[in-house]
Amino acid sequence: MASTETVHDVEVTHPDKELWRGVTKTDLAHYYDDVADVMLPHLRDRPVSMQRFPDGIGGHGFYEKRIPAHFPEWVDRVTVPTADGEQEQVVVSNARSLVYLAQQACVTPHVWLSRRRHLHQPDLLVVDLDPSGRDLPALRRATRLVGELLDGLGLVPFLRTTGSRGYHVTVPLRPEAGFDEVRAVAAEAADLLVEREPGLFTRAARVADRGDLVYLDVLRNGYGQTVVAPYAPRARPGAPVSTPLEWEELSSVEPDGYDLARVRRRLAQRADPWAGLRRRARGLGRARERLAAMRS
DNA sequence: GATCCGC
DNA sequence: GCGGATCAACGCATT
DNA sequence: AATGCG
Ligand SMILES: [Mn+2]
Ligand SMILES: [Mn+2]
Numbered sequence: 593m594a595s596t597e598t599v600h601d602v603e604v605t606h607p608d609k610e611l612w613r614g615v616t617k618t619d620l621a622h623y624y625d626d627v628a629d630v631m632l633p634h635l636r637d638r639p640v641s642m643q644r645f646p647d648g649i650g651g652h653g654f655y656e657k658r659i660p661a662h663f664p665e666w667v668d669r670v671t672v673p674t675a676d677g678e679q680e681q682v683v684v685s686n687a688r689s690l691v692y693l694a695q696q697a698c699v700t701p702h703v704w705l706s707r708r709r710h711l712h713q714p715d716l717l718v719v720d721l722d723p724s725g726r727d728l729p730a731l732r733r734a735t736r737l738v739g740e741l742l743d744g745l746g747l748v749p750f751l752r753t754t755g756s757r758g759y760h761v762t763v764p765l766r767p768e769a770g771f772d773e774v775r776a777v778a779a780e781a782a783d784l785l786v787e788r789e790p791g792l793f794t795r796a797a798r799v800a801d802r803g804d805l806v807y808l809d810v811l812r813n814g815y816g817q818t819v820v821a822p823y824a825p826r827a828r829p830g831a832p833v834s835t836p837l838e839w840e841e842l843s844s845v846e847p848d849g850y851d852l853a854r855v856r857r858r859l860a861q862r863a864d865p866w867a868g869l870r871r872r873a874r875g876l877g878r879a880r881e882r883l884a885a886m887r888s
Numbered sequence: 889g890a891t892c893c894g895c
Numbered sequence: 896g897c898g899g900a901t902c903a904a905c906g907c908a909t910t
Numbered sequence: 911a912a913t914g915c916g
Contacts, residue, residue, distance in 0.1 A: 797909060
């Protein structure tokens with residue numbers, strides 16, 4: 593019985609430790625190694641926050657933003673300004689670093705919406721749909737309405753499961769406007785939807801005030817805020833994965849519909865639906881104009 | 889998961 | 896050398 | 911300033 597395993601030149605200690613029921617550290621390391629080709633383009637140049645569960649998802653978990661001193665020099669990093677100074681965070685630039693995150697029991701990497709060259713200008717806009725209840729048809733209709741509105745604003749919305757309870761709609765941007773401007777546009781779009789469909793959407797900050805409506809979270813669009821990385825597993829039973837989808841799949845794939853094994857199979861059979869996302873980047877100018885017109 | 893401290 | 900304690904986020908909105 | 915939230 594070897595007490596360590598080697599995956600992509602990374603020593604995996606406690607290789608048989610279960611992070612999820614039936615899913616070991618070695619399994620996670622191989623998953624990361626296998627999906628690296630599709631995952632890395634979405635991680636490239638983005639500061640990462642690591643959500644770690646050294647004793648498995650049933651144990652104590654924590655977020656880690658600062659890169660620990662013991663990380664090897666071949667794990668890339670970036671220094672980012674914070675409210676009181678600056679700090680160094682991980683950047684996942686290659687498959688080996690991703691496998692190293694598995695060794696660290698990082699079950700879910702979270703990434704910034706901006707990249708190192710323009711830390712203050714996001715190249716993604718995200719509308720995070722958080723259902724309060726269990727009405728899946730309503731959640732799907734809500735998600736489709738978000739996509740249609742953003743499309744109507746001249747933007748190109750992309751869809752993914754969160755691996756948890758909701759979906760994300762993601763729009764690629766040219767990194768020009770600051771976070772506050774991007775968030776303001778997202779908030780105005782969300783408010784418009786609440787106005788149109790008050791029985792479906794809410795923007796109430798307090799959970800208790802949301803009833804069973806779908807919460808439109810646009811606060812992800814902030815400096816230093818993160819979203820779960822595409823193809824990241826989640827710390828939930830069954831090792832569900834946040835999975836990019838074609839819009840046509842919205843009606844057939846549930847928010848936690850893909851797990852580690854299913855994503856492997858999916859990617860062996862078809863390309864990443866988000867592969868062309870960067871080429872769809874737009875500025876916010878036209879969207880602002882159309883939004884103003886719709887509101888009047 | 890990794891490090892540090894005390895025994 | 897081993898067991899135990901300790902540490903590992905933060906920006907934005909609301910009140 | 912403190913709390914809630916993701
Ligand atoms: Mn431990
Ligand atoms: Mn969400």
